Amino acid sequence: MTVYIVARITISDREACGKYEQGFMPVFNLFEGRMLSVDESPHVLEGEWTCTRTVLAAFPSKDMALEWYNCAEYQAILPHRLAGAKAEIAILAGLPAPAA
Template identity: 55%
Template sequence: MAAYIIAQINIADRETYSKYEARFMDAFTRFGGRLLSVDENVHVLEGDWSYTRTVLAEFPSKPAALEWYDCHEYQALAAFRHAASVSNVVLLDAFAANPG
């Protein structure tokens, strides 16, 4: 079953963050990741949304997403993101529709 990552990011240092962006896709796609949305101008329908970037990503499964997130290559790369921004990142299971 598919799994989704939602990241809410406040980028403070675009130059350092660009080092994260430059190599992100290489590590991400090796684990079956697919970017569904990267948006810096979301349309807020309710509540507050004070993030400079919102990301929605899909993986073929929760284990694949965790394997990507925990891999040495991504964690080394994530150090640039951590240095340049503050983030909330969650992993969600896909909704399993009830056939009846």
């Protein structure tokens, strides 16, 4: 079942994040990820949206999402993001397909 990763990122050092971004997509693509949205100015309907970037991505399964996050290639670029931003990241389960 499809799962979604939602990341609310507050960037403090764009240079460090740039190093992370350079290596991100090649690793992400290895695990059949689909980038659905990267937005730095969402239209907020309620509450306060204090992060500077919101990311929405999809993976075919929770196992695939976890394999991506925990793989050596991603872990090698992760320190750049950690040095340049704070994030709140969650995996959300998709809904089952409606019955025909």
